Amino acid sequence: MNKIVKIDIPKIKKLLQNRGYKIYKKQKTFSKFSVNFFYTTIVGVFFVGFFYLIPSVVDFSKKNFGKNKTVLNNSSINFNRVLEGKEIKENKNFIEDNEVNSNDLFTDVFEFDINEKDTVRLSASTLYQLFKDENYNLKDIRKNKLVKPITIDVLPSEIKSIENTKKRKELFIQIVLPLILEENKKIKLERKTLFSILNKNSNSEEERNWLRSKFKQYGVANRDLTTLKIRMDEIPVSLAIAQAAKETGWGTSRFALEGNALFGQWTWSGEGLKPKDAEKNEGHKVMKFNVLQASVRAYQRNINTHSTYKEFRKERAKLRDNGKPLDSIVLSEFLNKYAETGEKYVEVLQQIIKQNNLKDFDDAKLLPSSVDLESLI
Numbered sequence: 001m002n003k004i005v006k007i008d009i010p011k012i013k014k015l016l017q018n019r020g021y022k023i024y025k026k027q028k029t030f031s032k033f034s035v036n037f038f039y040t041t042i043v044g045v046f047f048v049g050f051f052y053l054i055p056s057v058v059d060f061s062k063k064n065f066g067k068n069k070t071v072l073n074n075s076s077i078n079f080n081r082v083l084e085g086k087e088i089k090e091n092k093n094f095i096e097d098n099e100v101n102s103n104d105l106f107t108d109v110f111e112f113d114i115n116e117k118d119t120v121r122l123s124a125s126t127l128y129q130l131f132k133d134e135n136y137n138l139k140d141i142r143k144n145k146l147v148k149p150i151t152i153d154v155l156p157s158e159i160k161s162i163e164n165t166k167k168r169k170e171l172f173i174q175i176v177l178p179l180i181l182e183e184n185k186k187i188k189l190e191r192k193t194l195f196s197i198l199n200k201n202s203n204s205e206e207e208r209n210w211l212r213s214k215f216k217q218y219g220v221a222n223r224d225l226t227t228l229k230i231r232m233d234e235i236p237v238s239l240a241i242a243q244a245a246k247e248t249g250w251g252t253s254r255f256a257l258e259g260n261a262l263f264g265q266w267t268w269s270g271e272g273l274k275p276k277d278a279e280k281n282e283g284h285k286v287m288k289f290n291v292l293q294a295s296v297r298a299y300q301r302n303i304n305t306h307s308t309y310k311e312f313r314k315e316r317a318k319l320r321d322n323g324k325p326l327d328s329i330v331l332s333e334f335l336n337k338y339a340e341t342g343e344k345y346v347e348v349l350q351q352i353i354k355q356n357n358l359k360d361f362d363d364a365k366l367l368p369s370s371v372d373l374e375s376l377i
Contacts, residue, residue, distance in 0.1 A: 104216035105305055109298045119153040119291060124171065127156055131174055138170055141177075142360040149369040150178055153291040154260055160252045169356065172251040176244050176262065177237070179293045181366040183300055184234040190214070191232050198225060219305045230317045231304045238358035239328035240299070242349045243338070245356075259288030263299040308337045328353055328362065 122130070131137065136148045152175045162168040194214070197207050215223055218231040247264040248256035255261040259273045265287045266272075272285025289295045303309050312334035319326055332349045339345040353359060 121154045124156040124158040145364045147364050147366050155251045179296045180240045183296050236326045236328040237361045238353050241358050242352040255286045260292050262295045
């Protein structure tokens with residue numbers, strides 16, 4: 001019968017150790033695994049939750065704290081309605097003040113004009129020499145379409161005394177042409193900014209601030225971008241020259257020489273020159289300016305905002321929409337209310353444009369001034 005031997009674990013360990021075996025304690029791996037698994041799970045839940053909540057947090061921040069708040073732009077759907085004279089549904093994103101302050105229409109004109117008090121009236125002979133030295137002549141402009149940025153603040157008093165009609169007209173055009181081109185260039189750049197905004201689905205706060213100022217300048221009560229687009233546009237150079245020539249007698253009128261008024265704009269308040277046949281304290285006055293360029297800017301703002309010229313702006317917008325150039329002859333048809341003579345006034349404008357080949361200047365470009373070049377350096 002076999003004898004049962006009781007195994008003593010400590011003795012076996014000792015025996016094995018005496019024979020050179022190394023005995024290791026069993027590691028409690030399960031408990032460490034449990035701890036690691038616990039921490040891994042917590043971290044995983046945290047990151048999943050974090051990335052899940054990020055979109056909501058960002059969206060909330062933009063809506064409540066973001067500097068670049070956006071506003072939807074749906075102006076393009078209103079374009080035909082404006083052309084047809086129909087009512088436009090107001091865009092609540094833009095309506096903050098539905099009233100138009102007439103003073104806002106010419107604020108930039110008067111601010112510009114008031115800073116131009118220190119003017120010098122150059123004589124006609126001095127201007128002739130200046131233009132000669134600068135190689136500035138209308139013959140070259142008609143050919144190469146490039147105009148030097150020569151700014152003349154006031155007309156020479158001797159212009160009335162120039163007996164040669166051709167020379168008097170040429171001098172007048174040389175003076176007013178760069179001024180008209182400068183204002184058209186300004187409008188063109190602003191129009192480019194406007195189109196950039198129109199082509200976006202949403203607009204930044206900076207763009208909205210720019211729009212607010214332009215809504216005021218152009219008297220857009222309903223804050224609609226399409227109306228602003230129609231009003232913020234150029235006047236054909238040939239048409240502006242023709243009107244200035246007609247209103248001033250090619251620069252010889254009292255209003256032009258004493259008040260730098262090139263377009264005979266009326267005012268019932270503020271500074272102005274009284275017509276000689278008007279009562280002392282009654283009736284209108286002709287707006288006066290410190291410099292000729294302010295007169296050009298005021299004229300363009302008047303055409304682009306006054307209700308009298310709504311049909312003019314509609315026709316201009318149609319020409320733009322059809323990809324056609326701004327034709328001064330076509331557009332002059334809608335200026336029959338500019339003067340009391342009505343249709344006769346339109347006929348005279350068209351004669352001036354044709355007889356003096358003023359359309360030659362419609363596609364002329366103003367060369368950059370030294371100030372413009374310095375800004376690029």
